[in-house]
Each structure stands twice: as C-alpha cells, then as structure tokens.
Amino acid sequence: MGTHSFQAPKGTRDFYPSDLAVRRHIEAAWRSASIDCGFDEVDGPTFEHLELYTAKSGESIVNELFSFRRAGGENDYALRPEFTPTLARMIAARGGALPVPVKWFAIPSMFRAERPQRGRLREFYQWNIDIAGVEGAPHDVDVIACGILALERLGLTPRDVQVRVSHRVAIARMLAALGVAADKTADAMTLLDRRDKLKPDEFALRAGALGLSADALARFDVAARATQPLAAALADLAAKIGISADEFAALDDVRAAAARVGILEWMTVDVGIVRGLAYYTGTVFEFHEISGAERALAGGGRYDGLVELFGGPKMPACGLGMGDVVLANALRDRKLLPDDGATLLPRPDVFVISAGGDLADAELPKLVMTLRRAGLHVRTSAKATRNVGKLLGDAGKARARLAVILGAELADGQIAVKDLDAGTQRVAALAEILATPRTLRLP
C-alpha cells in the first residue's frame, strides 16, 4: 500500500471533530436561513450522467470534471461540479406538477478537478437556493436576503461583507448608450467580468478593440470600476458614466425591492459584476468581503432560460451558490470561529462518575442509558481509575455541565450532582433521577 493512501486525496479534507463542528456550524446557518425563508430542502445523486454536464455547461466546468465509467459498464458519469443541472433535471422530471414557485435549497458536496489553492478545493460543500417559476426583482431580492440572513447568523455584518449587484439588462443598455455595437456586447461584458484579472495595459488593449470613441472609452473605463452603495441614487452613477439614469431602470427595481426588505446597507452597485457563466439573464450578484482580497463568498443571479436548457419546462429562475471554504476563511479571519471549532462541539449535559465499589460500577451503565434515553448528552470515563478528583478533571475537559458522582452515599440510594459551571453541589435520590431524568438537563 503506497504511503499516499494514508492521506486524503489532494484537495479533499479529513474532518476531525472540531473541523466538522465548523462545517456543521456553517451548514446550520445555511439550513435555518433557508427554512425560515420558506425554501424546502432537496438533494440529488453525488454523480450524474456525464452528458448532463458536457452537453450544455460552459467549457470551464467541463474541463474540471471528475468523470468515470464503471468497468464493463456502458455509461459515463461525473461527480457533480455544481447543483443547477441536477435541480433543472429534477424540475423537468416533475414537469408541470410542482406548485409554483419552486423554492428549493440544497447543501451538496461538489467536485472540481482543478489545482487546489486558497479558497478552492477539489471537494467542497456548497449551499444552493433557487426560486423557479416567478419573475421580478422582489424574488431576486428574496434570494439575496436569504443569503444575507445566513451571514448575519454567523456573525457577519455589512462592515464585513457587501453584496455587489448588477443587472444584465442594465449593463447591456449602458453599453449600447456608450456606443458599443450589438456584435461587441458579449466582448464588452467578458471584459467587464475579467477587469480584476487583467493587467491595466491588457484591459486597455482589449477595450480599444470595442470600437469606441476616445470619450466613450474613457467612460467605459469609469463604468468598469464604478461602484456605489445601492442606497445612493442611481442617477449619480449614471451621471458619472455619462449616460441617462433610464438605462439603470432594471437595477432601480432591485434597489426598490431591497429597500422594502431592509437590506440596503448590505448592498453595493457594481456595474462590473457580470458573472462568467453564459446563462444569466437579469440580476447578477456576488458576495464579497469588504477588503475584496479573497474570492467571492457567493454568487448568483437570474437565469430564465436554464431550466428549459436542461430539458425542463420554460421556467424563469433565480439562484445563489455559497461555498464553505471561502466562508470559513472569512469567519476565521474575523475570529468568528472561537477556538477554531472546539467550542462549537456539543457540550455534554452530564458526566457520570463511579467513585468505585461494586454497587456504583453496577449502577452506572443503567443510569447512563436512562439519561441518554431521556435525550441527555451523557459521557463517562473508560479509565480504570476511581479517583473522583481526576475524573472531575476529565468531566471539565469534556466541557460537561453537570457531574453525577456514584459514591459511598449510594448505599443509601443517594448520588452527588455537581454543577460544573456554577461550582455548586447537591445530593439527590438515584431513584428520583431514574424516574425523572430530564430534571438533570440544564437550560
């Protein structure tokens, strides 16, 4: 057996208890926000038929697939690199039978066979929320607000993260107003999308190929980097770029909806947000740390043609994806993961200790199981020692709330109950605890 078989495959993770506690902490925020916002949870297979991805997805994803064929089998499969094709396939399978709007969320594992780097792994977890079957800015904002709600529950604020929002229709109208010809619109959008990845001279070179006047080129350059709080008047932004505020009407609808919900302070207009994938058709957004130094925490938007593209009915839709890796980094950087997960582990309600003697050793397993059957988180020691001081130390290390000690008083049917947070101790009747075990549960 090669030595590397003792390691997790490159770009994947072993989740030891405190690591998994971090993942569960993030997932709990995702799940509770989703449910509170009226989304129903769904899931699909971990792998799909390869052609679900190759036939319609962008090249960037196809190149990153883990694909395989079973020895002797006829079908090619791929580990899912994103959830949307599965979602579209599931909607398609039910045809028109699903009540509209379909509001679904999922927290699947996903796989990308690219080079692992900070914020990007080969296996990761991604929260997906989607609303299908309805159109309009209020639904786009419903998706964004649910993403914000999850971040709020993890302790993040608008001072940590901003949702940068744009709108494909507004961008197209802006480009037309700047004089970009219809056949150059796609090039111009790609350029906006890549503005942070291109060096200034390369950006200038490509912008030059758009066929704009020197004045329009200067205004395109302003637009590419123009951001302002969504709370501010869009007319200001339009004036800066030198276009009519009317071109931003679609974005103004998003603004009005966000204002009604009360999430304006989380949001920034960023005309340069386009989203790489070809399938977005309306509102587009990315969640970014305020510093802008890391990868996006989340991204999404409206993709009205997508469900149909994957074989489903004609159905407008809007969605968001948020991965666990960048988010965990952001929380860690802001000290929002105390002890790196250790204190996120569930605290035992009771740590049961035998102080020795046949009676105590005989009674302990029954007491432990009775408390567990009552829904208490109960730990005990596997050590041979009956030194109560040492065992209380173990109870403290386990972060137990109470210690129950089976000692000499057991001959009279009595046990000691020690509140490890308060440092107080009382005596209780074992029979009473066995009869009403939930009285040992601290609030």
Add this chain to the structure above:
Amino acid sequence: MGTHSFQAPKGTRDFYPSDLAVRRHIEAAWRSASIDCGFDEVDGPTFEHLELYTAKSGESIVNELFSFRRAGGENDYALRPEFTPTLARMIAARGGALPVPVKWFAIPSMFRAERPQRGRLREFYQWNIDIAGVEGAPHDVDVIACGILALERLGLTPRDVQVRVSHRVAIARMLAALGVAADKTADAMTLLDRRDKLKPDEFALRAGALGLSADALARFDVAARATQPLAAALADLAAKIGISADEFAALDDVRAAAARVGILEWMTVDVGIVRGLAYYTGTVFEFHEISGAERALAGGGRYDGLVELFGGPKMPACGLGMGDVVLANALRDRKLLPDDGATLLPRPDVFVISAGGDLADAELPKLVMTLRRAGLHVRTSAKATRNVGKLLGDAGKARARLAVILGAELADGQIAVKDLDAGTQRVAALAEILATPRTLRLP
C-alpha cells in the same frame, strides 16, 4: 443530450422535499443518539485513493467499487464503499495524539457498483459509530445500545427489531468442542455465515466436508440455527448443542454488560451470526426485523486488528454500520413515516398575507424579513391575488401555524393574527410585532 441524462443514474436517488424529509428524520435520530452517547462527528472525502480499498479489503468490496482516474492524472481513486478505511486512515494520521477512547460517528454517503435491488442501492447513506482504543464487552454493548437508542427514537421496539449477537471466540470454541479441526474452522464459519443463502442439501453437502462424526454433524446443524433470547441462560443453549456452557463465556460477558445497561429485551443470541468480512475478532451482531424477511438493518462488531491493517497504531476497536435504505423500508412498513414524509417537513410559524392596497404591499416585505431575522419560519404568497380567503387556504396547505393579514386596519397600524390550528383571531399592533417579533412564535 440523451434521454437518460434527464434521469438520475440507475441505483441513485433524487430527493424531493418529502423524500429528503424522511432522510433527515432518520439522520436526526442517528445524530442525536450518537451525540447523547458521547460520540463526536467526523467525516472524510467522498473519494479516496483506490489502493486504500484494494490493498486490504475483502474481494467482495473491490468488485463493487466505482473507481476512476482524472484525465492526465497519475492517481486512481474510488468512491467510498464503506467508512472504516477512512476512519482507520484518520486515526493513523493522528498517531497516538488522539485521546483514548476515540468515539466517533459519521453519516457519509457510500457507493457500491452492484446491481440495484430492494434494500440495496448504488448510492446510500450509512451511519457509522466506532469506539477505538478500548476492549471489553461493555464497550461492544455501548455501540449496540447507541444503535438501539436511534431505533427507539424512530418509534421501533423490540417487537419490531432484534439485535442478533454472537462472538467469534465463542463460535471458535464451540466448533472446537464439536470436533472441527483447526484447519476447518474458517470453512465452518463461512458455512454458518451463509446458512440462509444455501439450500438445505448444499448446506448438508458442505457440512459433510467438515470431517465431523454423524453425531457432531447433527449438533453443528442445531448450532447453525440455534437462537434464544439473550436474557435466557446460555447454559440452555449450550445443552441444546451438547457442549459445555464454558465455551460461551465470551458471549456471557456481552450478556452481563447488556443486562446492566438495560437492553436485554432487544437482544437475541444467534450462534450463526459470523459477519462475512474477515476482519471481525470478537463480538459480532446484526440488527434484523423480527420477520427476518428483509436484509439486516445494521451490522457490526469488534475488529481489533483493523486500524493497524490500514496503517494505524495497534488499537482495538468496535463499530456499527446502519444504512438508510433498509431502515426507511422498515419504518414505512410499520407506518412510522406518516404521509411518506410530507408531515415531516418543517411547519411555517407564520404565513403573511397582503389583503391589497399600496400600504399593505409596501409593509409586507419588511415584516417578513423582520420575522425571519428573529428566527421564525415565514412564508408568503407569490400570487397576484389579494383574495384573503384564497390566501388563507394557501396558508393552510403550507401547514402554517399562524396567518398574519395586512388589511384595511393597517391604516391604523393594526394587523390581524389568525391561529390556524385553534381557529382563533386577534388584532395586534404592527409596530409591536416589528419590535418583538418572537411573540408570534407558538410553542
């Protein structure tokens, strides 16, 4: 795009909301039982290096692997068919640094490339609990009791499921007492393991090859089908087989430990339980429906050499695995999944309705978000209708506890709050609800 790309791959499942509610219901029982019993949750990658499985696992697993290699890559991988190799690898990676005992649980997805049939799929979810670093029947029973606790929480009783238990050492001593030669012990165990799969004449043929006297052969046949409640004296069972009760000493330790914990009524001695995999060394058990008609719900036992086999330190261990597919079938057969999952979906706390008018439509999004921010599960309608009767019907269909109606009284700052379970209605001040939204949460 081929038509089958619109379907989930054979042997995998799409989880629509009520399907996933069933899975989450089962997982919640597994997780809460694990935590209450003092296990910490872990997880590993969905795929591992292929050789982690091929080098040491039994052939039966190797033949069922989904394996793959990244185009242009150097490594062979396989989707995990079981969790134990990952567990052993993770323990090995931390060497002696982990506090003993290691009590871990996991609920990973697993993959077997075999032909799908009732109770057996190509992708399924399996609960694993393991205790490593300690020996003795009390720890074996700790594992079994945790499995029972999860079943109890799902509504199952000892009249539904029995844990059939045996012990490798007891079986070996029984076989020796029956006159099975040391070099035939493995054959005899394999025969016991396959007793339900072989036809009677084939069983007799193979038993004949064990080199036993006619009398011993008859007693071997009795042993192969000998079961009795674990609560009964093992001496009775030994007498039936015609051996000394001493040969069952190891099983008697399990009996004593189970009696102390209080789970005897759940347990049956079944000498014919061996467990196919070669790696078990002591206590072995399977959870079966009382009818015995279905596959085992769970299986496990002590495998003291396994962690070392996968590159870890010398470490005794005992574990259990329980899959979701057979368990869900058992629950469904017993009507323990009401409405096949639909009523397991989370109930909305509040359904907010606008009765129409600019003020109501304007106030609704803010109220909804405020309630959600307070942790309430809030739904609303995407329909254009402002017919309160129809919308109350939708609230009922959504199984909401309360409906909040923004109607004409809103001009005076008032809203109607309707308790949909009790059928009562009251008027409240919107400002008060916005200030203390949690008052709308029913217990």
